[in-house]
Amino acid sequence: GSVYGATYESTLSQRRVRDLVLTDKSGTINWFAGGSGLVRVDTRYRNKAGATVVVHTQANENTTVCPDAAPNSTFEYRSLFIPEEHSIDTFALAWTTAEEPFPNTYRFDRSDWVVLSVSDETASDGGGKNTLIDDDLGTFWHSQWEGGEAPLPHWAIIDLNSPKKFIRIETYRRRGNTNSKTIQYFVGDDPDPESSDWVQIAEGAFTSGDKVTIDIPASVATDKGRYLKIYLPDSNRPPLTSIAEIYLYGN
Structure with a gap:
């Protein structure tokens, strides 16, 4: 089989954030479509209690929900790839801090109104x-x-x-x-x-x-x-x- 390493990893790039939405109950990250070989995206954020939380988003999902995300807080994310369907190794890019934090104001969730x-x-x-x-x-x-x-x-x-x-x-x-x-x-x-x-x-x-x-x-x-x-x-x-x-x- 093929051997993948630094050369393959150098061709990879993080999945891009489309936009952010914040309600009183959660923060939502909407993503652009991922690149070839994307397996998932890990997101690390801070909730209102100050705890660090990690959530996982599969490649076929375009939205990440971060329960109880704190207003105006930053988050980090990393994209994980496999070069072929049956590859053994997963290539995880380094954690990247998002360019924009969650908004400092939130829209009230209306699901129980x-x-x-x-x-x-x-x-x-x-x-x-x-x-x-x-x-x-x-x-x-x-x-x-x-x-x-x-x-x-x-x-x-x-x-x-x-x-x-x-x-x-x-x-x-x-x-x-x-x-x-x-x-x-x-x-x-x-x-x-x-x-x-x-x-x-x-x-x-x-x-x-x-x-x-x-x-x-x-x-x-x-x-x-x-x-x-x-x-x-x-x-x-x-x-x-x-x-x-x-x-x-x-x-």
Whole structure:
């Protein structure tokens, strides 16, 4: 059989990082496709408790999940190769520190969130209220227009599962549609839309694009309740509105 050594190893290069995503529960590394002979990638990172963790990603996997990865922390990785399918030796490249650390802010994981109720909707147009947290900008919650248009304002209530201290809200309206205008955000411990418990924490307005980003001052207590209410008081084409996604960020 063939003998491989330093000459073969000199032709190898690390698998390249495509991008990084951080939530409150984990960090995700998305990879470009690996080179010929790649077996796996080992990733070494620091979690929020300060412990070093190593995870392994096979060559046919394009994503590495790092549970409880710390914000703004660096990580190292190495690629392992075999020159032929039945080779005995595995060639491991030296550990390399990633050029970019995990972000210093994280996007809250929404897998345990629930859209409890909305003022009205046309589920056949966009998909209905649950699309607010489905991570798909092509779907959206649209105000009622079938069988008559529901009047303004429109609102939606989301159960965040627990109070959240967040520093930024990112909201997308329906792609390419300018109906939605002003959006207000409230938190509270009572999901009743008419409750006196709601506290307004932010307000923003869509301009020319599909996204509005609002930074929340540290002095604003966003963790006063587990429920988030979004409130649409007006429209550029009254009374129609449509919202695609809502993301919250912490640090």
